[in-house]
Amino acid sequence: MGGVGAMVKGASYSYAVxxxxxxxxxxLSFSIHNKKKLLKFRSFSSKSTCSSLQPPDVSRLxxxxxxxxxxxxxxxxxxxxQQVIDWFGQLQDVDLQSVEPSIRAETENNLRxxxxxxxxHRDAMIGAVPSYEEPYIKVPRVLSMD
Amino acid sequence: MIxxxxxxxPLSRLPRFLPFSTNxxxxxxxxxxATCTSPPPPHSQILSTRHSLLSRQFSAADLLRSHLxxxxxxxxxxxxxxxxxxxxxxxxQADSLDRRIAAGEDVGPLAGVLVAVKDNICTAxxxxxxxxxxxxxxxxxxxxxxxxxxxxxxxxxxxxxNLDEFGxxxxxxxxxxxxxxxxxxxxxxxxxxxxxxAAAVSARQCVVSLGSDTGGSVRQPASFCGVVGxxxxxxxxxxxxxMAYASSLDTIGCFGSSVADAGILLHAIxxxxxxxxxxxxxxxPNFLSHFVSASSFESKPLKGxxxxxxxETIGDGVDAGVISAxxxxxxxxEELGCSVNEVSLPSFSLGLPAYYILASSESSxxxxxxxxxRYGNQVYADELDSLYxxxxxxxxxxxxxxxxxxxxxxxxxxxxxxxYKRAQQVRTIIRNSFxxxxxxxxxxxxxxxxxxxxxxxxxxxxxxxxxxxxxxxVNVNLAGLPxxxxxxxxxxxxxxxxxxxxxxxxxxxxxxxxxxxxHIFEQTLENCRFVPPIIAEDIAS
Numbered sequence: 001m002g003g004v005g006a007m008v009k010g011a012s013y014s015y016a017v018x019x020x021x022x023x024x025x026x027x028l029s030f031s032i033h034n035k036k037k038l039l040k041f042r043s044f045s046s047k048s049t050c051s052s053l054q055p056p057d058v059s060r061l062x063x064x065x066x067x068x069x070x071x072x073x074x075x076x077x078x079x080x081x082q083q084v085i086d087w088f089g090q091l092q093d094v095d096l097q098s099v100e101p102s103i104r105a106e107t108e109n110n111l112r113x114x115x116x117x118x119x120x121h122r123d124a125m126i127g128a129v130p131s132y133e134e135p136y137i138k139v140p141r142v143l144s145m146d
Numbered sequence: 147m148i149x150x151x152x153x154x155x156p157l158s159r160l161p162r163f164l165p166f167s168t169n170x171x172x173x174x175x176x177x178x179x180a181t182c183t184s185p186p187p188p189h190s191q192i193l194s195t196r197h198s199l200l201s202r203q204f205s206a207a208d209l210l211r212s213h214l215x216x217x218x219x220x221x222x223x224x225x226x227x228x229x230x231x232x233x234x235x236x237x238x239q240a241d242s243l244d245r246r247i248a249a250g251e252d253v254g255p256l257a258g259v260l261v262a263v264k265d266n267i268c269t270a271x272x273x274x275x276x277x278x279x280x281x282x283x284x285x286x287x288x289x290x291x292x293x294x295x296x297x298x299x300x301x302x303x304x305x306x307x308n309l310d311e312f313g314x315x316x317x318x319x320x321x322x323x324x325x326x327x328x329x330x331x332x333x334x335x336x337x338x339x340x341x342x343x344a345a346a347v348s349a350r351q352c353v354v355s356l357g358s359d360t361g362g363s364v365r366q367p368a369s370f371c372g373v374v375g376x377x378x379x380x381x382x383x384x385x386x387x388x389m390a391y392a393s394s395l396d397t398i399g400c401f402g403s404s405v406a407d408a409g410i411l412l413h414a415i416x417x418x419x420x421x422x423x424x425x426x427x428x429x430x431p432n433f434l435s436h437f438v439s440a441s442s443f444e445s446k447p448l449k450g451x452x453x454x455x456x457x458e459t460i461g462d463g464v465d466a467g468v469i470s471a472x473x474x475x476x477x478x479x480e481e482l483g484c485s486v487n488e489v490s491l492p493s494f495s496l497g498l499p500a501y502y503i504l505a506s507s508e509s510s511x512x513x514x515x516x517x518x519x520r521y522g523n524q525v526y527a528d529e530l531d532s533l534y535x536x537x538x539x540x541x542x543x544x545x546x547x548x549x550x551x552x553x554x555x556x557x558x559x560x561x562x563x564x565x566y567k568r569a570q571q572v573r574t575i576i577r578n579s580f581x582x583x584x585x586x587x588x589x590x591x592x593x594x595x596x597x598x599x600x601x602x603x604x605x606x607x608x609x610x611x612x613x614x615x616x617x618x619x620v621n622v623n624l625a626g627l628p629x630x631x632x633x634x635x636x637x638x639x640x641x642x643x644x645x646x647x648x649x650x651x652x653x654x655x656x657x658x659x660x661x662x663x664x665h666i667f668e669q670t671l672e673n674c675r676f677v678p679p680i681i682a683e684d685i686a687s
Binding site: 053056058061062064065066067068069070073076077080081083084085087088090091092094096099100101102103104105106108110111112120121124125128129130131137139140141142143 | 395496530
């Protein structure tokens with residue numbers, strides 16, 4: 001039977017508690033063996049994230065990502081991005097020695113035969129390109145980088 | 147218990163929502179009596195539709211017209227859809243089906259079933275925008291494999307639904323076009339990113355719908371809208387035609403008003419696809435055999451099933467009403483013969499930052515294809531880099547821009563080890579912890595979200611507060627496991643309460659077991675009928 005819980009007095013309260021508990025340093029409940037390793041590791045690690053990592057330079061990142069941000073957008077995004085990157089930093093405190101990285105969950109070998117084939121809808125896709133001049137897609141000039 | 151008052155609807159009677167009824171208006175009910183009579187929970191709209199069509203009780207065209215009537219009345223309030231085709235196209239499909247039925251021809255298992263499709267899933271005959279201005283007006287030249295398979299089995303695609311742009315968000319407020327409302331309370335969000343697909347099923351604008359789930363984007367809206375949401379195992383359903391957000395996490399999922407309907411749709415779209423190298427060769431079992439009537443259940447139909455309640459999901463920061471609903475669900479499992487134990491998943495809370503690192507990083511790569519050259523909207527410049535920069539700046543919304551920038555940072559030269567690689571290592575830890583827990587338990591349960599639906603605008607300016615709401619769902623995507631969310635109770639709010647969803651997590655490729663258990667749980671859940679007030683009168687059953 002579904003429950004009618006106590007009225008939540010204001011979503012902001014529960015989210016403050018919630019953010020606090022999940023977004024502070026993670027609750028780490030590894031096995032005893034890992035706990036010992038972890039405690040040893042933590043006694044040498046600094047509180048902040050790796051000092052060799054520069055904080056995000058939003059203007060430079062935008063250039064790399066090919067998105068022309070306005071100065072207002074840079075000013076608006078920078079603190080939010082900084083906040084999230086800082087939050088990412090909690091992974092620095094975790095002992096991940098000898099843990100293999102997983103590319104994804106399942107790894108079946110599903111490669112098809114190495115034989116080229118033409119996609120059925122190729123013509124329609126090419127036809128939709130606005131500036132196609134067989135066999136090229138025409139684009140504006142590229143300036144040399146400074 | 148605050149509930150809508152419903153009268154029972156036997157399957158053999160014509161549904162009242164056909165156009166023959168005189169009451170064509172929808173009133174927004176202001177108050178509902180707090181009693182509950184207990185009509186039988188919905189068995190399967192798809193199966194009862196099939197029965198009615200084949201026995202000529204009503205026609206596919208009639209069914210379509212009554213749904214379109216309800217859709218037209220509710221859509222100004224809900225705004226679930228970004229695109230609705232010309233009704234005459236849909237009627238032509240329904241008429242053609244009716245002719246084939248009259249001629250005694252075989253029709254597929256989804257014949258006449260109205261399916262809505264999330265707008266990040268490609269449909270050749272309708273625009274597919276991904277909820278983004280950069281693809282406004284874009285028409286793909288092909289159907290996604292999931293859409294193609296549903297259509298081959300007789301489904302009628304009734305429209306494209308609203309979403310957070312490119313799947314990035316948990317409220318559907320991130321759409322470039324419109325905000326979808328929750329049918330249970332129009333001042334609240336339907337959840338995200340598949341909010342439109344969830345709202346459309348919840349308000350019975352369609353029968354079932356397709357969504358996508360990368361970090362919970364099917365399961366959380368299912369919980370917020372009081373419908374069933376099913377996320378398959380990664381690789382169970384082809385991702386071909388799903389606009390890629392995070393390729394190692396994306397899945398296409400199903401919404402239905404019952405476990406059986408979500409399962410029947412999943413069965414239709416599952417299986418290996420040569421166009422998706424990550425799609426699995428595993429056989430797709432016949433889920434349908436489990437969707438039997440409750441009258442055939444034994445007295446303890448789930449006897450011996452070991453259910454693990456994830457301890458980390460019922461503690462600090464979770465609404466008291468949600469915890470109460472989950473404990474009630476656990477009691478219900480015990481009544482059905484299960485043994486329910488608490489289980490702890492080590493490193494549970496690490497999943498959230500790991501997920502956002504992986505998702506932002508992969509999305510920064512996947513969204514680099516939107517350059518305004520081959521497709522999508524272009525802002526012309528006479529120099530190529532400026533063209534890219536302006537087209538993308540103009541076409542992408544703020545959340546998408548921020549995630550691309552965060553992902554670009556995390557993948558920058560020298561930072562890969564600190565972020566992306568560490569997140570992949572956390573993925574391994576989380577996979578292993580689920581594997582261990584699923585060795586000792588047959589299924590794991592948790593809430594689908596820490597709270598009921600938020601108010602519109604509540605989470606808009608605080609990214610971390612919004613990300614925090616995904617804590618129940620992201621680990622399942624990291625582990626690639628299947629999960630089923632079904633409504634299990636209510637908390638106070640809105641005019642008739644706000645629904646709460648129970649999440650059930652299974653072993654890899656264990657959808658059959660999840661559906662079998664979910665169906666039994668749903669069919670034996672007393673005193674709960676999940677029909678939102680906006681359509682309660684219209685449904686009248």
